[in-house]
Amino acid sequence: AQTVTQSQPEMSVQEAETVTLSCTYDTSESDYYLFWYKQPPSRQMILVIRQEAYKQQNATENRFSVNFQKAAKSFSLKISDSQLGDAAMYFCAYRKGTYKYIFGTGTRLKVLA
Amino acid sequence: DARVTQTPRHKVTEMGQEVTMRCQPILGHNTVFWYRQTMMQGLELLAYFRNRAPLDDSGMPKDRFSAEMPDATLATLKIQPSEPRDSAVYFCASGLISLNTEAFFGQGTRLTVV
Numbered sequence: 747a748q749t750v751t752q753s754q755p756e757m758s759v760q761e762a763e764t765v766t767l768s769c770t771y772d773t774s775e776s777d778y779y780l781f782w783y784k785q786p787p788s789r790q791m792i793l794v795i796r797q798e799a800y801k802q803q804n805a806t807e808n809r810f811s812v813n814f815q816k817a818a819k820s821f822s823l824k825i826s827d828s829q830l831g832d833a834a835m836y837f838c839a840y841r842k843g844t845y846k847y848i849f850g851t852g853t854r855l856k857v858l859a
Numbered sequence: 860d861a862r863v864t865q866t867p868r869h870k871v872t873e874m875g876q877e878v879t880m881r882c883q884p885i886l887g888h889n890t891v892f893w894y895r896q897t898m899m900q901g902l903e904l905l906a907y908f909r910n911r912a913p914l915d916d917s918g919m920p921k922d923r924f925s926a927e928m929p930d931a932t933l934a935t936l937k938i939q940p941s942e943p944r945d946s947a948v949y950f951c952a953s954g955l956i957s958l959n960t961e962a963f964f965g966q967g968t969r970l971t972v973v
Contacts, residue, residue, distance in 0.1 A: 781961060783964075788966065789948060789966055789967045789969075790964065790966050790967075791950065791952070791964035792964075793961045793963075796961055837902065846892065846904045846907050846915065847892070847902075847904070847962065848904075849901060849902040850901070851901045852901065
């Protein structure tokens, strides 16, 4: 069965600095999708970034980028120039094809002014 | 601005009562998920619909939970009878998964069973 592991329950970063959130997953599949979702106190789950496993190039969305290491089954999220609004729970998620998402347990990110 | 709409946002009910949570998926989306979020278990998939047909509800306690899509604009999740252990945030998400896009989440229903 597929699993997603986020080993950092909580992280802190100084405003304007860079932080990396870790995620590892376990699967025997070769074609799948990986996502990072952000959940602020409002509870809304917001997509931050997605990565297709068949793509070697790491996805980037403005200040957010990933380091996708397929062989190591690692999918970390880097947030550059951290802002107060980045404070939230971050969930890593795996999806095989068109089927269900499997989420990690989340990392709470605190941004210090 | 297309969004998934869930009602109610908050619900407090007494143990044993029936609870119905509603979700309006984004127009045109063919896939609907129901997830439950708790501190202990994180985000768990309860049910999954494609073109209104249930594809997977293995994560749902069958004796008290039921999920339906009476039409393409409405998905419902019912709990009868409710128990204190059902207290959680319930999320609905929809997507056009055939294009391998992401799912869009509603704001969730926070359920408290006392």
